[in-house]
Amino acid sequence: MATALESVKERFATISDLGHARSLLFWDERTQMPPGGAHARSEALATLARLSHEMVIADDLADAIERAAEEVRDLDPDSDDARLIRVTRRDTAKARRVPSELRAELARAASVGEQAWVKARERSDFGAFLPHLERNVELAREYVGCFAPYEHPYDPLLDDYEPGMRTAELKPVLAALRDGLSPLIERLAAADPPDNACLHGDFPLAAQGELARSVLDGIPIAADERRLDETVHPFATSIAPTDLRITTRYEEGYVGTAVWAVIHEAGHAMYENGIAPELARGPLGHGLSLGFHESQSRMWENWVGRSRPYLAHLLPTLRSAFPDAFGTVGAEELYRAANRVEPSLIRVEADEATYNLHIIVRFELEVGLFNGELEPAELPEEWNRRMRDYLGVEVPDDAHGVLQDVHWAGGAFGYFPTYALGNVIAGQLWELARAALPDLDGQIGRGEPEPLRDWLRAQLHRHGAKFEPAEMIERLTGGPLDPTPLLRQLEAKYAEVYGLG
């Protein structure tokens, strides 16, 4: 006789296998699929999403979870089984509060909205996009309504990406980040920027592909558990913890993408790679939140990948790939080139410091849309004002402003803050890692990233989605989410790179 716990696990193994298929279909669509397959692929993906959702909201699953909760009542609340029931109870209850018609309407409006956005962005025509945006916001407000009462109307949205995170908790963190970064960026903008000419030039794509492979070989993921492909918008996806698909793009005129996009995506992949095998193929068998995921990609990209020891170690590889460009470049010059700060208009091209301000602009606007202070029509003006205030840049048109990102077009409100959260968490983790690994710089400089990977695995990766973000931060640091380490490290780094007093 199977226990209710076993039956819950079996259900989620099926849901997880559907997720495996969905991830593969998604990856294939972006890296391998002949263009003729697009229409059929949309239909197949929609069907798999619907089947998964039907399984998650099934009444008999909810019943089995309640019975299983009784079965695990005496277990250690931090045991895998107790946590599995806690997480699935929470997730299925949330999913069951949304009527199927609303969910279908959200999906439909997102799909229509994305198509409209593509055209509107091309012509920088916010007016043409506005009705679609208004529809998405209207539906998202209705979605929020399903979770009343809530502390803040933005909470249910944020919670979709950062389980348990509250707006009241996030707001002061991002405000402190904004207030710390804005003056720093102002000081840097007034100073002499490091020369980054060596990263720009003419880099044949085949050689960049070789370089990207070398970079990936230096990341501690077993070669038979991952692959690297080219795509338009780089991403990483886990088909299974031992089947990781990393993608990148190459720019003929800039070699940085072949290095840092690969390290970034490999950081995501390494997180999934480290999840305890006993959690795989189940509801805890993935990273715990988008913010924590981004903490891993950002840490590897920025704190490892743009560090002095890493770049000194990489330099011979760069020189052998591009002797003309890097033959006479020294390690210090490369380090400075990799750490130039420059306020700009486009988020995805922003450097490590200004990036957070791009996110804060979006976060403040999103909160405004849901607390009743802002309507979609007002977004361009509010966007442009903030870009001026926080980053000191003038937005010339909406294509370079409010229309630049796909998220709102696809109805994804509450997603943006997780990017900045990733940086904040990475800052906290990096301080801990430095303390735990006194020879970290030496290890990175010798091309030995395994001790850092092992530390991260033990502290974070292996737990998968067992804990909520706030719990995990508490377990790691003994305290709450805190932007101070990130600000402290950015201050120190740039003061040195820019030679500020």
Place this chain on the structure above:
Amino acid sequence: MATALESVKERFATISDLGHARSLLFWDERTQMPPGGAHARSEALATLARLSHEMVIADDLADAIERAAEEVRDLDPDSDDARLIRVTRRDTAKARRVPSELRAELARAASVGEQAWVKARERSDFGAFLPHLERNVELAREYVGCFAPYEHPYDPLLDDYEPGMRTAELKPVLAALRDGLSPLIERLAAADPPDNACLHGDFPLAAQGELARSVLDGIPIAADERRLDETVHPFATSIAPTDLRITTRYEEGYVGTAVWAVIHEAGHAMYENGIAPELARGPLGHGLSLGFHESQSRMWENWVGRSRPYLAHLLPTLRSAFPDAFGTVGAEELYRAANRVEPSLIRVEADEATYNLHIIVRFELEVGLFNGELEPAELPEEWNRRMRDYLGVEVPDDAHGVLQDVHWAGGAFGYFPTYALGNVIAGQLWELARAALPDLDGQIGRGEPEPLRDWLRAQLHRHGAKFEPAEMIERLTGGPLDPTPLLRQLEAKYAEVYGLG
């Protein structure tokens, strides 16, 4: 209010989308997947198969089909909707006759059997494989029992791959093929074989990849609806009719695979590519049987790909890819080299003529296993005797004999005859095509295969799985399955190539 017909279509759209995902997982496993993904992939594929099967045998689907049958009662029986109900009624009824426990046991024994077979074949140890084979045969006999009463116990097996085909119908066709081919092959074995040295040598793999791409570019499938990848055992799969995945392998010492395996697999892909768009994403949206599928791959491989005009057209491409090997080879020499007949031990390496005898050996043994004349332990002796009688070759060990194929290890009885059926049907179709397209040779010689593709599409491809094999042969030829055209064409071709009287 949705009609029952609409609800049946909706169910099968979902089942078809699961098929889309399964095909992609299968293709990815064989062409892209990092080895670390193998275990998770098996589980995901098993789950998708189980979900599909549960949907096919669901009681409410059976009810909806019965209600839909009433709705379509007055339609033209050859209309898409009437055929859809006829086919789904038949397929679901067949699936519902097999108890779930037996189906699970069949899958388990097949998986265990395949693993045991890999080891047994390596050591040429039939004894080690025998218990697994016995278990597969026992379960297959039990499976057959689910369909009693039947005309012949082999019928339900054959029907899984060739819907509606009966053993009584197939037996005389294959016997006539055997009796026609054996003496021909004996005569050819006694004659001077054509020199095929130009196909053997040292062909760098990169250049073979280029050659394979050129060959595929000459096949009329839109470039944005297919791709070509490398694999161990070539196959083609349809993710959707406009998303076709063709695979091949390359042999350093033999250039033929890069040509004929690609044409063969492209023949399969072209069939799926030609299915009417209104049948896609439904139960009729695929080729009608394995035999008909093989008729397309074989026709393109052998009747087009080994023809004088095709090879004369290909020769400049071969010369530019491999100037040393083909610089001084003439078109006639290439044609003769491509049409050498040689009795051999291994089916997958056999030529066009002897191939059918390999199949007939297997067919006769399979029929014996299910009509009570033969037990698995007797297979090696019976195999070797037939190889001697029909092909004149001595089997040195079971690895080169009864252990060479995976089919029986995986419990696939009834599959082999479809290979020979494909050749027989291709022979019938080729005679019709020649009559319908008087300039066929000229078109092929000018690199214009579109008229042949269009004719096949109109006669066969567009109908998908609307008709059963026997009906389709009747529609095409006005008569039954008939090996005479194939025998006539092989006789004529080899008499000329071998200069026989």
